[in-house]
Amino acid sequence: MTGEQRPGERVTPTFDVPSGSAADRTLVPGRAAGPDRGARLDRVRQSNLATVLGIVHTEGARSRSGLTQATGLNRSTIAALVGELVELGLVTETEPEGLNRVGRPSPIVAPASRVVAFAVNPEIDSVTVGVVGLDGVVRQRVRRETDGVPTALEAAALAAEVVAELRAGLDPTGFVVGVGVAVPGLVRADEGLVRLAPHLGWVDEPFARQLADVTGLPTRAQNDASLGALAEARFGAGRGVDDLVYLNGGASGVGGGVLIDGRPFSGRGGYAGEIGHTLVNSSGVRCHCGATGCLETEVGQAELLAVTGLARWQADELDAALVAAPLGSPVAVEVARQVDQLAIALRNVVNTFDPELIVLGGFLGSLFGAAPERLVAGVTAQALPGSRDDVRIVRAALGRDRLMIGAAERAFEALLADPASAVRGA
Incomplete structure (x- = not known):
């Protein structure tokens, strides 16, 4: 086994591979070399490269020492992996600026702009x-x-x-x-x-x-x-959250995305998360999907644009228009109606998935921004105890980039x- 150790430093055991680089060393100690040794080492190297690139991709620039701590790999392995990613043109490596200390500083690894x-x-x-x-x-x-x-x-x-x-x-x-x-x-x-x-x-x-x-x-x-759920989980309001539900509202209706244990839940064919077609009003109108009273028929961007007098291309101005609406005005009445219907859908979400976080994007985020207390109170009053106790409702952080x-x-x-x-x- 190899690995240089300093006091307090964690070292992951690796096998010597004289003909390969440190990036080819396996993370699984205790296995004897066999006929499939080369293939196994290649899979480990692929996994290690993916791990390092994934960290830099989602978390931004990291020092080599930071990557060592995050992965549990030793310094020489990280150096080899970063070197290969640099050769592939996927990351860049620079010396940190503004440091004044003894010893060689750890280079900074960042996603390549190209x-x-x-x-x-x-x-x-x-x-x-x-x-x-x-x-x-x-x-x-x-x-x-x-x-x-x-x-x-x-x-x-x-x-x-x-x-x-x-x-x-x-x-x-x-x-x-x-x-x-x-x-x-x-x-x-x-x-x-x-x-x-x-x-x-x-x-x-x-x-x-x-x-x-x-x-x-x-x-x-x-x-x-x-995809909006994935974006918010990796780069936005859901960073660090393993169990979240994202609802997006746009010109084409309401959709949802679910992450469970940090992994997207897509269902067998990739169709899971159609929260826009959950029942919120049994006396509602017929939806294009064939059901009656879907969330998507009760909550809509078109109605909000119409009542505020905004055109379709002015959807980004909904936030200001909804917040500025006087109490009792047609805009405020429509906001209250849609928020109450949205609360019913979120009650179903809380009871079904027990999420840590619910993220609202698009015009649903605008509704929440206009009446946050009303929405939270509506969900809390209807959802089951336990599931409702710790759930948080927030707006999407990525805006139109999501x-x-x-x-x-x-x-x-x-x-x-x-x-x-x-x-x-x-």
Whole structure:
């Protein structure tokens, strides 16, 4: 076994591999070398590279010593792993600034700015395309309005046009990993087939494949709210929370995403989390899904825009309009009505999932911002004791970036799972 140890330093036992680097050393002590030794070491190296890149991706720049502490790997292994990630062009390494101490400072490892993904979000009135870095920061965003609800082929063509424009302005030495799509509808996660996007009128549309065909880039699609949940969990209000439910409200209705034990809960086909189609009013109107009184029929952005006199493209101004509404005004009355219906849905969420955190995005966040006490009181009064005791309700922290970041996470998946193979296979 190898490993240099100083007082108080944790050292993970590793096996000597004379012909390989420290990055190829296994984390599982006590196993004898066998005929599959090379394959096993390669899997361990792949896992170690993914772990280090994942930490830098979600947590930002970290020192080598910080990575050593976070992973439990020894210093030489971390040095080798970081060196390989630098060679792959996925991270950069710099000396820390402003330090004045004895000894060699630990280099700072950060996501490379050259690594980006495109994010696409088709809606009933527009297609939005963004450029998102490996650091989770939205670099650029372009929203193209449509004359009507776009077909899948029209949305793909418009998205490809914007992708080409944005790509022309990127660093020519950069690395585009692919395209991630946040779709307001049911998406089969394994193939990107849009099974049903009712507001868009899409049924069994292979949108991921269509977009890949016109952009020439690997493309993955998923439900928009599920991706919003992932974005908030990794970069926003849900950081450090293992059990959360995210609800997103937009022009195409209300969707939800669930994380359990830190992992997305998607169901067998990728359709889980349709909280917008839970019952909140048994005397309500018929929903497009065929049921009666769904949350999505009782709570809607269109009604809020209408009562405030805002146009569809002014949705970002809802916050100020709802908060400024005088008590008893038509706006305040509509806010109270929608908040009460939302409280019923959140009661169901609390009783079903027992989450630590509920995150509200889009116009649902605006509703919460306008009447936070009313919403919390409504949920608390209706949810079961125990589950309701510790749950917190907060607004999404990423604002309009949430779906761009979430869609990009879908595009980054292969890279984060196997960095070396993703880069060399590109």
